[in-house]
Amino acid sequence: MHLDELKTPNLLLNEGVLRRNCERMSQRMKRAGLALRPHMKTAKSSDVAGYATAGHTGAITVSTLDEARYFSQAGIRDILYAVSMIPARSEEVMALQASGTGMLLVADSIEAVAGLAEQALSLETRFQFLIEIDSGGGRAGLLPDAPELLNVARAIHEAPELELKGVMTHAGHAYEVQGFSRLREVAEQERSALVDAAQRLREAGLPCDIVSAGSTPTAVAAERLDGLTEMRPGVYVFNDLDQLGIGSCQWEDLALSVLCSVIGHNRHTGALLVDAGGLALSKDVSAKRFLDDVGYGWVSGLNGKLLEGLFVETVHQEHGLLRQAGGDLDFTRFPIGTKLRIWPNHACMTAAAYQGYTVHDSEGTVIGQWQRTNGW
Amino acid sequence: MHLDELKTPNLLLNEGVLRRNCERMSQRMKRAGLALRPHMKTAKSSDVAGYATAGHTGAITVSTLDEARYFSQAGIRDILYAVSMIPARSEEVMALQASGTGMLLVADSIEAVAGLAEQALSLETRFQFLIEIDSGGGRAGLLPDAPELLNVARAIHEAPELELKGVMTHAGHAYEVQGFSRLREVAEQERSALVDAAQRLREAGLPCDIVSAGSTPTAVAAERLDGLTEMRPGVYVFNDLDQLGIGSCQWEDLALSVLCSVIGHNRHTGALLVDAGGLALSKDVSAKRFLDDVGYGWVSGLNGKLLEGLFVETVHQEHGLLRQAGGDLDFTRFPIGTKLRIWPNHACMTAAAYQGYTVHDSEGTVIGQWQRTNGW
Numbered sequence: 001m002h003l004d005e006l007k008t009p010n011l012l013l014n015e016g017v018l019r020r021n022c023e024r025m026s027q028r029m030k031r032a033g034l035a036l037r038p039h040m041k042t043a044k045s046s047d048v049a050g051y052a053t054a055g056h057t058g059a060i061t062v063s064t065l066d067e068a069r070y071f072s073q074a075g076i077r078d079i080l081y082a083v084s085m086i087p088a089r090s091e092e093v094m095a096l097q098a099s100g101t102g103m104l105l106v107a108d109s110i111e112a113v114a115g116l117a118e119q120a121l122s123l124e125t126r127f128q129f130l131i132e133i134d135s136g137g138g139r140a141g142l143l144p145d146a147p148e149l150l151n152v153a154r155a156i157h158e159a160p161e162l163e164l165k166g167v168m169t170h171a172g173h174a175y176e177v178q179g180f181s182r183l184r185e186v187a188e189q190e191r192s193a194l195v196d197a198a199q200r201l202r203e204a205g206l207p208c209d210i211v212s213a214g215s216t217p218t219a220v221a222a223e224r225l226d227g228l229t230e231m232r233p234g235v236y237v238f239n240d241l242d243q244l245g246i247g248s249c250q251w252e253d254l255a256l257s258v259l260c261s262v263i264g265h266n267r268h269t270g271a272l273l274v275d276a277g278g279l280a281l282s283k284d285v286s287a288k289r290f291l292d293d294v295g296y297g298w299v300s301g302l303n304g305k306l307l308e309g310l311f312v313e314t315v316h317q318e319h320g321l322l323r324q325a326g327g328d329l330d331f332t333r334f335p336i337g338t339k340l341r342i343w344p345n346h347a348c349m350t351a352a353a354y355q356g357y358t359v360h361d362s363e364g365t366v367i368g369q370w371q372r373t374n375g376w
Numbered sequence: 377m378h379l380d381e382l383k384t385p386n387l388l389l390n391e392g393v394l395r396r397n398c399e400r401m402s403q404r405m406k407r408a409g410l411a412l413r414p415h416m417k418t419a420k421s422s423d424v425a426g427y428a429t430a431g432h433t434g435a436i437t438v439s440t441l442d443e444a445r446y447f448s449q450a451g452i453r454d455i456l457y458a459v460s461m462i463p464a465r466s467e468e469v470m471a472l473q474a475s476g477t478g479m480l481l482v483a484d485s486i487e488a489v490a491g492l493a494e495q496a497l498s499l500e501t502r503f504q505f506l507i508e509i510d511s512g513g514g515r516a517g518l519l520p521d522a523p524e525l526l527n528v529a530r531a532i533h534e535a536p537e538l539e540l541k542g543v544m545t546h547a548g549h550a551y552e553v554q555g556f557s558r559l560r561e562v563a564e565q566e567r568s569a570l571v572d573a574a575q576r577l578r579e580a581g582l583p584c585d586i587v588s589a590g591s592t593p594t595a596v597a598a599e600r601l602d603g604l605t606e607m608r609p610g611v612y613v614f615n616d617l618d619q620l621g622i623g624s625c626q627w628e629d630l631a632l633s634v635l636c637s638v639i640g641h642n643r644h645t646g647a648l649l650v651d652a653g654g655l656a657l658s659k660d661v662s663a664k665r666f667l668d669d670v671g672y673g674w675v676s677g678l679n680g681k682l683l684e685g686l687f688v689e690t691v692h693q694e695h696g697l698l699r700q701a702g703g704d705l706d707f708t709r710f711p712i713g714t715k716l717r718i719w720p721n722h723a724c725m726t727a728a729a730y731q732g733y734t735v736h737d738s739e740g741t742v743i744g745q746w747q748r749t750n751g752w
Contacts, residue, residue, distance in 0.1 A: 007464075009752055041693055063694040083694050084639040084649060086713050088383075108640060111712045138645045139695055146644070172692065263460040264484060268522070269514045273460060279728050280752075283659040316548065317417055317724055318439040318459050319515055336487045337462050348693055352655055352729065355751055375731055376385055376656075 001366040003259060003302050004339055009280035010259040013357040017255035018237060022051040025236050032225040037061050037080060039234030042348045046074035047370040052237050061232045065092045070373035072101040080104040084140050087115035094125045108132040108142050113155045120161035129156050130168040130210060135193035137172030144197040153206045166210030169194045174217035178290045179247045183221035190218050195227035217248040238347040245290030257341040265331045271321040272334055276342055278315040282349035293325035297342040302364060312342060377742040379635060379678050380715055385656035386635040389733040393631035394613060398427040401612050408601040413437050413456060415610030418724045422450035423746040428613055437608045441468045446749035448477040456480040460516050463491035470501045484508040484517050489531045496537035505532050506544040506586060511569035513548030520573040529582045542586030545570045550593035554666045555623045559597035566594050571603035593624040614723040621666030633717040641707045647697040648710055652718055654691040658725035669701035673718040678740060688718055
């Protein structure tokens, strides 16, 4: 079957590009002597995990315990749940551990650690932790020089049911800068903040085997990776317009697109209507930061060749309105039923609307259907 | 079970508020002598459809053929698929019709109609149409005075396999104004544009039994509804902060919220972290048009009482960052694990991330789990 024969909207994944993206990151991490623990929150697919972990230990990162259960059932045995753990989720983690999956958890406060120690005791289980460090992203985590860092580390280390494995960070602020030289600065902030924190733990006689950093932009751009033991990039498996705008990938590295159909011509407003709207694309507008005339995505023909200037200006729930930047749209090029591909701003958000991927080769032949998990 | 015992994030639906919203709209349409054809794209739930269609004919509106199949299987027999129909979807509609479901389709071009007539002929089926009118929303549809209107109508009427049933419109621009007096103006634009179009068809000797308008704001605010035969509001079943900002509902009319847990305190940035982020809430920011300090939603305690000034300023995929407008957040009020409710900007987009609803009463007792459909 060819892409042209598919129902729309449809989430397309180019297998060759996925493979190349995964191999490139794998090689980069191997050259640096680091473990690769890819963040599967983007793809949420065991097939993609196979590509992303090939040649490495098979360890992954997840953002929900639903993902952890899904990947555990797929046979993955080393999972970092990279969102602040709370005591109320203890039984879910215990069940995962009981099924043979090693779970690595994240904490950044005495309060959470105390509650989790109590839970581990009452559930007769053990929990392993990384302490989250804020390397500049301003989301979760302690600053590397925060006085509480050693208190949290000691609280974990001294609780018989808890084990301190190291530190982790995510430089979310890498998404706010553009170009390799700026990305390198952020990558170095990420690395040095984390290495500083690890150093503080070790100087205090506390264990710190794992020093885990990473986002796609910092993993791609970092000059120095010394002191880290692993990286956790995620969106690099697919890439998207946001990554393109930031400068962490090239156009030919984009693996994910949304197949849509032209459903109407609004000649009095000049908009081409397609059946990919806010649900099929998501309402993420992150790529607007660094790209002009991007809206909710750029548009290509079925062959993947960009139709320069055509973009999704507006979305309603099931309608996308396409316009031609700086000019009039030639409706005769796009009869009703024409199939187009939209290249989304943010692959993680777009993919979440779908039950799976229609996998295709570079010729546009469908070669598989891969499932993904969603929800919590 | 009480809301406090649920896993998070969790999509909560207040049954009493849903019931009141549905009864109010039903009564309003009955008083106006109009049929109510609720748009089920918001709820995508057969349970909600039961509330929304009670006392009416059971007709509904959908935005995808997946919804049409889902509601057809639930026994609904009169479905308007309110997105421009294309020839490639003919077999799917034929299958629905073969299962006993009456399908009403939408077209606004000779090109689509010609393709659909050809498909109907080759599939040995019949298709029924409303012509879409653009009453000011600028999405799909012909302007009421467009010369093509009569051509499209005749093309449908004269094709033996097609049947012209009337006209429809959706005043999407009602979402761009605030307050009852402005909403009434838009409602009157919607009504008069559609009635004008219907008049043109009838004067040309063409059938126009159905004159179908509606959005929640126009259905709530319209002074005049004469000339219309039915309305298709959708989000009124749940309401949301966008509708609150527009002025089409009151705070106590909001039925949908997202239960989340406090997962961290970022004291150095002043943000409270919860486990409802961009996926659990959607990245829709529509309510920002008319509400201050709304971000991705307002926040209440478990009892539904608004925590004034607390809002979701930032979302990452699974993290929400809450701030206190115009002041510092008192972290001691929100220990790790505290459950909060977030009132989303746009119910249609938020609900789409979930497999179903946790239904509760006004006391916060869980009284049911309702499934919904998603995808295409």
